[in-house]
Amino acid sequence: MKKIILDQEEKDILDLFDKGEFKSVKNRNAEIAKLRQCATNTLHKNKRINIRLSERDLFGIQTRAVEEGLPYQTLISSILHKYLSGALRETKKA
Numbered sequence: 001m002k003k004i005i006l007d008q009e010e011k012d013i014l015d016l017f018d019k020g021e022f023k024s025v026k027n028r029n030a031e032i033a034k035l036r037q038c039a040t041n042t043l044h045k046n047k048r049i050n051i052r053l054s055e056r057d058l059f060g061i062q063t064r065a066v067e068e069g070l071p072y073q074t075l076i077s078s079i080l081h082k083y084l085s086g087a088l089r090e091t092k093k094a
Helices: 008-018 028-043 055-068 072-085
Strands: none
Touching: 055 072
16 A cells, blocks of 8 residues: 555544535535635736736746746746745745
């Protein structure tokens, strides 16, 4: 039997589940449909922008995108989305 290794987030979710912290929603199918529509709306890209970047920054973004296995435009879009949603925060350098 193969041992399953969980990351910390997965362990936290399992712990909350074991404690009974998760509750069923009243209308499961309607909730799934609502969340599916939210995901579709979030991922739907319907606007185009042009930005000017320094060659150094563009090279850095392209390099990071290759490391992540993403097109660099997708990486830029992801960074902007994470920043605007509060998932990405600025850190002060020492």
